Amino acid sequence: MAISLDEGSLARMLDGAEEKPTVQILGVRKMNQKGPQERYRMIISDGLNSINFAMLGTQLNPRVESGDFSEFTIVKLAHSITSKIKDKNGICK
Numbered sequence: 001m002a003i004s005l006d007e008g009s010l011a012r013m014l015d016g017a018e019e020k021p022t023v024q025i026l027g028v029r030k031m032n033q034k035g036p037q038e039r040y041r042m043i044i045s046d047g048l049n050s051i052n053f054a055m056l057g058t059q060l061n062p063r064v065e066s067g068d069f070s071e072f073t074i075v076k077l078a079h080s081i082t083s084k085i086k087d088k089n090g091i092c093k
Helices: 009-014 058-065
Strands: 022-030 040-045 050-055 074-076
Touching (some): 009 050
Antiparallel strands (some): 022 040, 022 074, 040 050
C-alpha cells in the first residue's frame, strides 16, 4: 500500500488552514528543560516543506519512548496548534 504525504500542508497550516495532514517524522529530540514532564521536539516534513520545531504533546511521550514515533515514521496529524514566532514563518524548503 502506497502512502503519500500531503505536500504543502504544513505551509497551509501555518497560514491558518485547518488540516489533518499525513506527514513524515524526520527526527525526534528530547528537549533539555527543567520540570517534571519530558518534552520532545520533532522535525516533520510534508514532502515539500519541513518544520524543525514541532513540539509533541506530553500525553504522546509514550509513543516516542516505545519507538512508534521514530525517524522516518509516517503519521497523520489528528490535532495541531500553530503559533508563529515574530518575523519567522517556520517553513524550511
